[in-house]
Amino acid sequence: MGETQSLFDRMASTSLVLRIIIGIALGAGLAVVAPDTALSFSLLGSLFVGALKAVAPILVFVLVASSIANQKKGQHTNMKPVIGLYLVGTLAASLTAVVMSFAFPITLTLVTNEASATPPQGIGEVLNTLLFNIVQNPVEALMTGNFIGILAWAVALGLALHRASDNTKRVVHDLSDAISNVVRFIIQLAPFGIFGLVANTVAQTGFSALAEYGQLLMILISCMVIIALVVNPLIVFTKIKRNPYPLIFQCLRESGVTAFFTRSSAANIPVNMELCKKLNLHEDTYSVSIPLGATINMAGAAITITVMTLAAVNTLGIQVDMPTALILSVIAAVSACGASGVAGGSLLLIPLACSLFGISADVAMQVVAVGFIIGVIQDSAETALNSSTDVVFTATACISAEDNGQAIPVTRKANV
Template identity: 65%
Template sequence: MTASSVTPMQRLKRTSLVTQIIIGLIAGTVLAWLAPDLAKSTEFIGKVFVSALKAVAPILVFVLVMASIANHKHGQQTHIRPILFLYLLGTFAAAVVAVVASTLFPSSLVLSTQDVAITAPGGISEVLQNLLLSVVDNPVRALLNGNFIGILAWAIGMGIAIRHAGQTTRTVLEDLSNGVTVIVRVVIRFAPLGIFGLVASTLSTSGFGALLGYLHLLTVLIGCMLFVALVVNPLIVFWKLRRNPYPLVFTCLRESGITAFFTRSSAANIPVNLELSKRLGLHEDTYSVSIPLGATINMAGAAITITVLTLAAVHTLGIAADMPTAVLLSVVAAICACGASGVAGGSLLLIPLACSLFGIPSEIAMQVVAVGFIIGVLQDSAETALNSSTDVLFTAAACLGEEEKLARTA
């Protein structure tokens, strides 16, 4: 088939989602600049996209987390425990870094709060009370109302219970999880159109100054991820190995992070990480489990995204966030990040869970999710690069640390 015979639809299918999102950003910006009145009419397209995200987010969290726990295999004799500790420590540390950065460099967003009642929590005790009530909420009502904390609690409980069910039941649940993932991918394929409508309507209504807010937000996000990759993670590795961590850090960033940056999928980067682990001489029974597991639960980049965007919404709405609540947000962000979807933009769909800690309703939280998609061309790539490269880094640190410990005691 010659280049001249390729139809526009075929050319569109061959174009990556990242390129399409960039085209949507540029098209929306140009339309808002040249024809602001016409650009305002594209608001409906953005609303449809946001509504689709609201519809898919609750069932996504429920099914994926439940299936992940139900199909978790146990019993292998590996060094998984120290790796799990490093995964959780790194994810929590990343969330804390995001809290500090958001406090020092607060971001503002353009959000519509018309006809939306906002009730700010009175303090950490009220937050904990609301958290407990959300956990024990009716599962059907939690799904209907988008109560992500309740959804997460029921998903964990059901996942643990179904682990004792027959293999057929767990296989059906895994197939259901795959089906939900397909639907999510279909929704996200419409991200370029949704972003086009959101950018065009936002810029035509609020002016091009809105871009400055997005630029600041993106700078805070990428800055946090770079700080974690180049400072926090090396400190954790040094604590584990007691030697210069940077040769290992740069190897993981170069051979895993760069690939993940362009694939934008931790799951797609698993073969790359397995091959790198083999070249590093790590224990095969360990990395064959820890690398796929890390693609699901080691989500430092997702914790940063959830925390920064949530605190940006808090700052925009003028809600006071005391330090205990911010620390609680770090814990929740770390937990949420472990359940982040493996598809592009999966962490953004967990922002409403963190926003609920501050009494921010789902209508506004999903606007924050839409903002995340606007900046997601770079944000999601950097997030995936951090997540995937850290999988190998912490696996290597734990394996080498255990080997050195055995060598000293021998």
């Protein structure tokens, strides 16, 4: 038992990022050398993602409720600037996608099979879904991973407990610490889970299916790289007035890599929580901003909606002027904020944007089907951008507030 515990301690003391990189390399290598054997390791990946998805709703509910219940009067949570950064970042992403699509116009070879899911019929339906998610039964919200509903009930419970006795607040705080410890254990198993995910993905799909849509994929990935390495750093620099890249790279390395392979912003919430704690950010801020970011901070989704819609427009030979393109970018940004409230995420919001140009649902759903083909890479990169940006903007708001004397000073480990 002692030797086993010692082995686990040695493993935990090694850089998690290094262990994840090793897991990626081993998984890819196994898939190339022995694809049949690699498929048998898919269970590791499924268990890891399943564990993260299972613990994330409970973690968010308890952590947000505890944070609000134990908040001291007059303490700043920095939520307004965080939300502002989320909205600015998402709009900037859709505008970048418009510019790239105009600079490098692409057309699609539309497929014949259509996606089976039903897209929303308008922006009203998206907003309607989000509103009803807010008032969903709390138990059902926890069971289905409805983070809008979980946030709403956690905030309500936290406000109700704010006037509770100190002993009651302490119990809630201890419960959040206990669940956080469970999360830390699961995160330590990330290299094994990612090994299984990579082995299964490479063995099943390879990259041959992506060749035909390489140009489309290149535009999507280029937009996301520009947002991650150019636009986001500029936004951060305007807020904190110092070199933003150490923070950017740390978030991409410790949040983006995991999100890339889990392909789920919800599953990556515990990872982001742990990173925020490592950066010594304010728990009252990140306990709310991280799950909120997984719901509304969707720069990657805005890029996907915009690029895919303009690709459909180019394919049909429709002329688009700049004012219409700007309207598209706003619609894409608003739709992206509601992507988590629609089954299928960003891809099923493409028909909504296509309707702006009078494109039929049949054609729009063929574009969605193309999105599913390239989804192995597109969805992974989109999730990595979305999830890592949640931490970037949360850290930016906390650092800016500290510099302006609006928050309790913290010792930051990020070299910013």
